[in-house]
Amino acid sequence: MFDFEAALKDIKNKGLNRELRNLETAQGPYSVIDGRRMLMMSSNNYLGLCNDIRLKRAAIESIRKFGVGAGGSRLTCGNFTLHRELEERLAGFKQAESSIIFGSGYAANIGAISGIADKSCVIFCDRLNHASIVDGIRLSGAKLVVYKHCDMDDLENKIIRYHTGRGLIATDGVFSMDGDIAPVDRIVKLAKKFNLMTMVDDAHATGVLGENGRGTLEYFGLKDDVDINVGTLSKAFGVEGGFVAGKRKLIDFLRHRAKSFIYSTALAPHNIAAAVEALNIIETGQQARKELAEKSIWLRSKLIKRCFDVPRGVTPIIPLMVGNVDTALKFSMLLYNEGIYIPAIRPPTVPKGTSRLRISLMASHSYDDMEFAVENLVRFGRKLGVIP
Structure with a gap:
């Protein structure tokens, strides 16, 4: 015991x-x-939005209309019109074809990775990536290969050594404990060179980096060069939740395979309404x-x-x-x-x-x-x- x-x-x-x-x-x-x-x-x-009066008004109005809870998962009875609106808006914000909302950034990472990867996949992971990325890899059964923090030479050497078929490079955009920015532009180049997918957890960059707050891709002048673009609503947005943005076929696939999406109660409507208002503020100011x-x-x-x-x-x-x-x-x-x-x-x-x-x-x-x-x-x- x-x-x-x-x-x-x-x-x-x-x-x-x-x-x-x-x-x-x-x-x-x-x-x-x-x-x-x-x-x-x-x-x-x-951005100081946790206590912003505009977000509070949006949440209160949503409570009056929709109540305080979602009542079920998105695939049963918890899918409100607000969820669809926010997903469409987030996709536009991230310059992606589509997006999907999760209960947290942690849930987004483990859901996305464990949903698309299996034991036939090799995932190259920065040594200082967030624990949710590492946990997602372990849940997936994929082979985990850790490369030295932001060291592109070490990453390339390990790709050459371990990459044999399906593969993914996963990195934080901004590292949560060190505050440094991953060299996403160089990671994208390596991924294209070796035919690998890419995933960036942009939790601490969304709303913060880039001229329009779109995150590390915008910071490096990239657009849709990353396959799996993860973000959070619980930091710069001031509310809670996570999301994945990417190609429509990827997002459709995650709706069928991401367990942390399928088996979780949907985020409450008032949280989604506040997130929509936060996005309005981020996009216009x-x-x-x-x-x-x-x-x-x-x-x-x-x-x-x-x-x-x-x-x-x-x-x-x-x-x-x-x-x-x-x-x-x-x-x-x-x-x-x-x-x-x-x-x-x-x-x-x-x-x-x-x-x-x-x-x-x-x-x-x-x-x-x-x-x-x-x-x-x-x-x-x-x-x-x-x-x-």
């Missing part, structure tokens, strides 16, 4: 135990967490996206000048590398006590020895907010010996 007590003790002794913090207000630059007003510096609410990019560059520059180990980049995900688990936890708690919420990210979420504070910006953060954060990061970073 499994000894949960011993396992939990081992987790705690390694400094890897997790605690749930309770939000008592909507997410914004400041939120009330466990009774305290905190500067929120860890949210994926990149660039100011928030522009401000987010400018603030991301500004904060990275400030932290690098203060000698923090922060990689250069342009995304709102800014990992402040600490290394040691205990130091990362102490750093996070000192900030928490000062009214700044930046959780410590530890193994197994990140590789051993790379514990960090994952800073995540919103367009709604002010420069005063960021100055306050930098001031305390420097103060406690010096105290803990993270910076000189």
